[in-house]
Amino acid sequence: xxxxxxxxxxxxxxxxxxxESITSSHAFMRGHGTYVDSEEVIASxxxxxxxxxxxxxxxxxxxxxxxxxxxxxxxxxxxVQPRRWKVDANSRQDAVLMLSSVNLxxxxxxxxxxxxxxxxxxxxxxxxxxxxEVQAFFSDGxxxxxxxxLRYGKLRNGQLVTVPPxxxxxxxxxxxxxxxxxxxxxxxxxxxxxxKHVKQHEQEGEEGFxxxxxxxxxxxxxxxxxxxxxxxxxxIIKLLASHFIPLTxxxxxxxxxxxxxxxxxxxxxLLDEVGENLVSSLGxxxxx
Amino acid sequence: MSSRxxxxxxxxxxSDGRKQYELRDVLIDLSQQGTADGSAQISxxxxxxLVTVFGPREAKMRSHTLHDRAVLNVEMSVAPFSTGExxxxxxxxxxxxxxxxxxASTFEPVVQTTLYPRSQIDIYVHVLQQDGxxxxxxxxxxxxxxxxxxxxxxxxxxxxxxxxxxTSPLLDxxxxxxxxxxxxxxxxxxxxxxxxxxxMETRLHVERFRELFELACExxxxxxxxxxxxxxxxxxxxxGAMDAxxxxxxxxxxxxxxxxxxxx
Amino acid sequence: MVKPPSERPxxxxxxxxxxxxxxxxxxxxxxxxxxxxxxxxxxxxxxxRRSDAVDKESLCVLAGQRVWHIRLTIHxxxxxxxxxxxxxxxxxxALKHFRRxxxxxxxxxxxxxxxxxxxxxxxxxxxxPFCLTFAFFxxxxxxxxxxxxxxxxxxxxxxxxxNAQKELCVVQKAGGVPLxxxxxxxxxxxxxxxxxxxxxxxxxxxxxxxKGRVVEIR
Numbered sequence: 227x228x229x230x231x232x233x234x235x236x237x238x239x240x241x242x243x244x245x246e247s248i249t250s251s252h253a254f255m256r257g258h259g260t261y262v263d264s265e266e267v268i269a270s271x272x273x274x275x276x277x278x279x280x281x282x283x284x285x286x287x288x289x290x291x292x293x294x295x296x297x298x299x300x301x302x303x304x305x306v307q308p309r310r311w312k313v314d315a316n317s318r319q320d321a322v323l324m325l326s327s328v329n330l331x332x333x334x335x336x337x338x339x340x341x342x343x344x345x346x347x348x349x350x351x352x353x354x355x356x357x358x359e360v361q362a363f364f365s366d367g368x369x370x371x372x373x374x375x376l377r378y379g380k381l382r383n384g385q386l387v388t389v390p391p392x393x394x395x396x397x398x399x400x401x402x403x404x405x406x407x408x409x410x411x412x413x414x415x416x417x418x419x420x421x422k423h424v425k426q427h428e429q430e431g432e433e434g435f436x437x438x439x440x441x442x443x444x445x446x447x448x449x450x451x452x453x454x455x456x457x458x459x460x461x462i463i464k465l466l467a468s469h470f471i472p473l474t475x476x477x478x479x480x481x482x483x484x485x486x487x488x489x490x491x492x493x494x495x496l497l498d499e500v501g502e503n504l505v506s507s508l509g510x511x512x513x514x
Numbered sequence: 515m516s517s518r519x520x521x522x523x524x525x526x527x528x529s530d531g532r533k534q535y536e537l538r539d540v541l542i543d544l545s546q547q548g549t550a551d552g553s554a555q556i557s558x559x560x561x562x563x564l565v566t567v568f569g570p571r572e573a574k575m576r577s578h579t580l581h582d583r584a585v586l587n588v589e590m591s592v593a594p595f596s597t598g599e600x601x602x603x604x605x606x607x608x609x610x611x612x613x614x615x616x617x618a619s620t621f622e623p624v625v626q627t628t629l630y631p632r633s634q635i636d637i638y639v640h641v642l643q644q645d646g647x648x649x650x651x652x653x654x655x656x657x658x659x660x661x662x663x664x665x666x667x668x669x670x671x672x673x674x675x676x677x678x679x680x681t682s683p684l685l686d687x688x689x690x691x692x693x694x695x696x697x698x699x700x701x702x703x704x705x706x707x708x709x710x711x712x713x714m715e716t717r718l719h720v721e722r723f724r725e726l727f728e729l730a731c732e733x734x735x736x737x738x739x740x741x742x743x744x745x746x747x748x749x750x751x752x753x754g755a756m757d758a759x760x761x762x763x764x765x766x767x768x769x770x771x772x773x774x775x776x777x778x
Numbered sequence: 779m780v781k782p783p784s785e786r787p788x789x790x791x792x793x794x795x796x797x798x799x800x801x802x803x804x805x806x807x808x809x810x811x812x813x814x815x816x817x818x819x820x821x822x823x824x825x826x827r828r829s830d831a832v833d834k835e836s837l838c839v840l841a842g843q844r845v846w847h848i849r850l851t852i853h854x855x856x857x858x859x860x861x862x863x864x865x866x867x868x869x870x871x872a873l874k875h876f877r878r879x880x881x882x883x884x885x886x887x888x889x890x891x892x893x894x895x896x897x898x899x900x901x902x903x904x905x906x907p908f909c910l911t912f913a914f915f916x917x918x919x920x921x922x923x924x925x926x927x928x929x930x931x932x933x934x935x936x937x938x939x940x941n942a943q944k945e946l947c948v949v950q951k952a953g954g955v956p957l958x959x960x961x962x963x964x965x966x967x968x969x970x971x972x973x974x975x976x977x978x979x980x981x982x983x984x985x986x987x988x989k990g991r992v993v994e995i996r
Contacts, residue, residue, distance in 0.1 A: 388549075715824050723949070
């Protein structure tokens with residue numbers, strides 16, 4: 227089964243599975259999801275074959291999150307260790323957030339003191355959710371995160387929805403504001419934070435940094451309409467994920483409008499029937 | 515003795531109406547199970563096994579990690595209602611422990627564990643019904659569950675049981691047949707035709723063994739076809755759904771009314 | 779001598795215990811049974827009991843009421859590799875060497891004769907299985923009877939139990955490096971030859987031992 231140049235035409239996707247030979251290893255290089263045995267490139271996961279020049283990779287249709295530097299992720303603190311936090315980010319190992327990679331109260335740039343080390347739990351505690359960026363990798367492949375930006379840090383005022391990571395494509399921005407008063411953070415690891423919209427100036431504060439607010443554990447007051455909107459968006463995401471539809475702001479918005487039109491209650495969205503209707507209406511909208 | 519069940523009658527049929535080399539129906543369900551990364555349910559006739567895979571993920575016990583590869587952790591539970599006589603088997607039952615460790619050591623060389631240092635892959639095997647060929651069903655289901663979890667494997671592992679009734683070999687045995695005749699389990703990797711697991715617990719002549727062994731290897735290839743088909747179907751469906759979603763976006767791009775602000 | 783379980787009123791009972799202590803090798807810890815211990819006991823169970831080496835029906839004294847219960851305990855004194863083969867060999871030789879007191883049944887009366895009154899009788903054995911373990915490596919050919927070091931370095935183990943009559947009783951290869959079918963069958967041929975050799979050796983040893991004892995009793 228040899229690959230020709232034209233096997234990779236636009237739109238033609240080759241699907242393969244473990245143990246299936248893709249091409250000879252003389253002409254091509256092996257990438258992720260493949261291995262070489264007796265001069266053949268062989269797939270090791272089930273998914274689509276992708277080629278960049280001479281590099282052949284197989285992208286698994288469903289797997290854990292494979293981090294890359296610069297990715298935006300949403301994670302949950304699992305452990306507090308000396309000078310570092312362990313963060314579950316749906317990857318093969320817990321990510322590490324060093325004390326030196328977070329912004330601390332009292333000035334963005336300052337040395338970390340011993341007192342900071344002693345009160346690490348006042349910043350992040352086990353179970354806290356946060357949004358961060360992948361900074362680097364350790365030698366064993368574990369990722370190190372940082373939250374050295376005002377947009378990153380602890381999460382509140384919302385709910386977490388998890389989807390398979392492959393459904394989240396790289397976008398220009400992973401911070402999305404829907405016009406219904408809901409903010410979304412689409413973590414590339416498949417964790418999505420759906421929260422109340424925060425006005426821009428409030429978020430940034432006067433002098434740029436307000437430690438109280440950044441590491442606060444209390445939710446703001448959220449009115450019923452916003453709560454309903456948050457759960458509606460949350461349910462839409464779950465529904466789209468169960469139909470394996472990649473999430474983009476456009477799709478979400480269309481789905482949200484459709485849901486509002488239907489005038490059903492929020493939980494109706496989780497009914498199979500409603501879900502089917504939503505997905506088919508999305509499909510028809512696309513074909514127009 | 516007339517009450518005794520005939521394993522193979524004069525017409526060449528077995529107690530459940532199959533021919534000598536006929537396998538039972540294989541049903542494969544690869545749908546998502548809860549929060550598991552991958553799962554598969556397989557039934558060989560009345561034997562039914564559900565396997566869920568979690569991981570590769572952070573190991574629960576740090577002392578159990580290996581610095582250069584992932585650890586496979588297999589836990590097996592047998593439902594008390596899986597057999598005719600209802601009996602609660604403890605998890606520490608030696609037979610179950612042995613089977614779990616056999617599954618783990620079968621997959622250790624097959625899974626590309628070196629890609630995931632210090633991680634752990636949890637494989638939970640639930641036996642829902644048993645009617646012979648239990649170990650092959652567990653192995654086949656584990657292969658499928660690992661594939662659906664996107665764990666890189668060198669190849670499929672396809673297992674099947676075989677037995678010998680006087681001089682005629684049989685494939686894919688039921689409990690009745692397993693109790694009565696010598697039998698063995700063989701697991702093959704279909705691409706290289708190599709054997710990863712062979713077990714036999716009953717007396718059998720070497721010459722018969724040879725015959726049965728070769729037959730079972732062949733049957734493994736047949737099972738592989740079924741498994742490959744199921745995996746491919748699922749992949750096509752998921753990729754199709756994803757494509758449909760993406761194409762929609764491309765059209766929508768023209769008149770997008772979404773507020774997408776880059777707040778820096 | 780015990781009462782048999784109701785499912786099998788005509789068969790005697792054999793129970794096998796293995797004791798694996800830290801004495802055998804510093805790799806074993808006291809307490810929880812390790813995976814290796816489970817493998818060992820399961821293998822012993824399969825080789826000595828499930829292969830029907832001992833005629834269990836001959837251990838029956840009075841159907842449904844009285845049967846012999848034989849306890850076989852294996853103490854691992856030192857483990858320098860290939861413990862399974864050694865334990866199986868020890869077990870089978872012990873069974874062959876064992877003599878049970880003779881019994882007499884009159885109606886429902888059971889009399890057990892003390893060894894000093896009547897010569898004890900050997901167990902009736904169907905066959906004598908021997909266990910042979912091969913270790914596989916990535917590049918080098920397989921080795922029979924691996925030492926501790928070889929076992930640790932090996933990429934896979936295959937255990938075969940068979941008797942001198944070329945009958946396989948147990949084949950066990952769980953995982954490890956995958957093998958081609960011909961390799962497995964090649965191993966079987968070697969095992970057949972080795973089992974014959976072992977059988978001769980065991981018979982010779984038992985015979986010699988028995989001669990010594992005859993003199994003792996006179």
